[in-house]
Amino acid sequence: MFEELTKKKKTMAVIGLGYVGLPIALEFAKKIRVIGFDIREDRITLMRNNIDPSNELEAKDFKGCDITFTASADDLKEASFYVVAVPTPIDEHKKPDLRPLLSATRTVGKVLKQGDYVVYESTVYPGATEEDCVPLLEEMSGLEFITDFKVGFSPERINPGDKKHTLTKITKVTSGCDEVSSEEIAKTYEMVIEAGVYRASSIKVAEAAKIIENSQRDINIAFMNELSMIFNKMNINTFEVLEAAGTKWNFLPFFPGLVGGHCIGVDPYYLTHKSAMYGHHAQIINAGRGINDGMAAWIAKQITVKLSNLYTNLKECRILVMGTTFKENVSDIRNSKVADVVYELKEFGMLVEVADPCADSGEVLEEYGYELIEQPVGPYHAIIVAVSHDEFVALKEDDFIKMIVPGGILADLKGIFRDKISQLNYWSL
Ligand SMILES: NC(=O)c1ccc[n+]([C@@H]2O[C@H](COP(=O)([O-])OP(=O)(O)OC[C@H]3O[C@@H](n4cnc5c(N)ncnc54)[C@H](O)[C@@H]3O)[C@@H](O)[C@H]2O)c1
Structure with missing residues (x-):
């Protein structure tokens, strides 16, 4: 051949x-x-x-x-x-x-x-x-x-x-x-x-190798997300903890965040399905999936609680979500968990706008039912940086200050601006 x-x-x-x-x-x-x-x-x-x-x-x-x-x-x-x-x-x-x-x-x-x-x-x-x-x-x-x-x-x-x-x-x-x-x-x-x-x-070994590559990633990110939930209660910044722990040679470099897309958040279900057919309930893989699938709701809750402590009427809060693709610098919006964050915030009656220089607004409308705005116009009560597109990473604190009401929140899901924000009300995973 x-x-x-x-x-x-x-x-x-x-x-x-x-x-x-x-x-x-x-x-x-x-x-x-x-x-x-x-x-x-x-x-x-x-x-x-x-x-x-x-x-x-x-x-x-x-x-x-x-x-x-x-x-x-x-x-x-x-x-x-x-x-x-x-x-x-x-x-x-x-x-x-x-x-x-x-x-x-x-x-x-x-x-x-x-x-x-x-x-x-x-x-x-x-x-x-x-x-x-x-x-x-x-x-x-x-x-x-x-x-x-x-x-x-x-x-x-x-x-x-x-x-x-x-x-x-x-x-x-x-x-x-x-x-x-x-x-x-x-x-x-x-x-x-x-x-x-x-x-x-064998064919089965090759199939299994691929499915565990993505399942391993999913489980590791789920662990990071669980840590983020724990440290958030303790008022400790998870990214700072990970940076410190990462100085050990065998500490694995994973970070908390939304797990979307068509691979990491999907493939583990193929393995758990087959495992169940053999009578084994895959506990770790399913637990990881549960944590990662619930992350959008958890993030939305944290931001909502913070906003409700600042403003009496959530329905008047304007929120800007930056990024809606499933990962940075791609146009792919499939299985984007950012959409779940948007839905959760809208449930509380907040006015949510979404901007993404990489995504196609028509596709987003068709898939998730909301359009993208071309140019954010502040002031917003909270800005959520959800995806680390290069355009967003390049922003400075002053750029956010111009768009956020005094005392408003900058929620940095990717921990991009951790050391760079001194004046804003900053929150990250
Ligand atoms: N995208 C990735 O990064 C990535 C990485 C590794 C593995 N995979 C895996 O590779 C596979 C393909 O993923 P993708 O991201 O390329 O998907 P995709 O959606 O980008 O592309 C799939 C293409 O297949 C076409 N198609 C659908 N049904 C068809 C059919 N019956 N006959 C002919 N064409 C058909 C679609 O029109 C589409 O163009 C999936 O199993 C995915 O899990 C994807």
């Missing part, structure tokens, strides 16, 4: 061209022939015009790539090596929603031929590839797993907005369903991954 791909005798197809799929498709298309497939025609049109709908890549990244973008599943017949990178969200009950993954699997199953490879990159629980996807591939294609076609799993580790740890610079875990496929898949990825490839011993 690897050789045929490099000689362009065979073609790769990437199914799902979002944050994960498009970078991987373009990187491979510098070396081999690639078909980029997505069900969204509008996204395909943008990509044909060298525009990344996820705003991560630039027009120059499309240059010199041997890639055909299509929304027609028929075009996939030409491919022999399928990479699946579609979303793996959770439903309203916080259970894995495998519909996009199974739908993409059906699409591939319909065109699958003898000798083909399918590699999944979407984050899933251990077992999803072989127990949920492979039977569907067999059913749709009429072919037999391993004898007729091979399957692998290679989790994606890219970090949106991170210009240092980019796709080719992160070690890629790969796996296959037998020795031959493990090697062919590893060699194929080695073509583009400068940091090298780690050959996991």
Whole structure:
């Protein structure tokens, strides 16, 4: 497979061209022939015009790539090596929603031929590839797993907005369903991954490795959030405590905050779901999820209590929330917990305005029901800096003083301005 791909005798197809799929498709298309497939025609049109709908890549990244973008599943017949990178969200009950993954699997199953490879990159629980996807591939294609076609799993580790740890610079875990496929898949990825490839011993090990990377992060942040709740009662600044503790060589650098987005706050539910199917109630992972999911309400409560001590009528309080994306310097608003803070404050009748230079106001309105303001106009009774976009980090105390009523609150959720505020009523996690 690897050789045929490099000689362009065979073609790769990437199914799902979002944050994960498009970078991987373009990187491979510098070396081999690639078909980029997505069900969204509008996204395909943008990509044909060298525009990344996820705003991560630039027009120059499309240059010199041997890639055909299509929304027609028929075009996939030409491919022999399928990479699946579609979303793996959770439903309203916080259970894995495998519909996009199974739908993409059906699409591939319909065109699958003898000798083909399918590699999944979407984050899933251990077992999803072989127990949920492979039977569907067999059913749709009429072919037999391993004898007729091979399957692998290679989790994606890219970090949106991170210009240092980019796709080719992160070690890629790969796996296959037998020795031959493990090697062919590893060699194929080695073509583009400068940091090298780690050959996991099985598909399940590769699936589990990815899911625990994000679960570990979630649990560690939950611990920080719990500390923040404790230290807040004691009137101790958590960031100062973490800085002091961080002088020990083995103290891990995690910080309190809102856990949103489509990975850290979602993936642990895949693991707890599968764990429950095996009769094990995952206590630590669930506890972490509980703390992090409740953080927005806790933050809103702290700010509301402080405001109610200052002002008799909360309904007259104007609040500015700075940032609504799920993390700094990205436009991605999916599963943003800042929206939960906004809802909580609005519940108390406060007048809440939200500003974010990175987010699209139309998308925010559609997703969360509020628009973004272009230019904040003070005075506000509280300003909440919720996301550390570069534009916000660059602000000085004077900039806030101009926007906050005398005695009003600056709530700094990211601890950005900890040492820089001397005059304002300052609160951080
Ligand atoms: N975004 C990240 O930083 C990141 C990092 C590591 C892993 N992951 C994982 O990678 C997977 C993809 O995430 P993403 O962030 O790229 O998602 P995304 O929403 O940015 O992109 C998914 C793309 O798949 C398309 N799609 C949906 N269903 C499809 C189908 N049936 N057939 C073809 N295309 C379909 C969508 O139109 C969209 O363009 C998820 O499992 C996610 O957990 C994401």
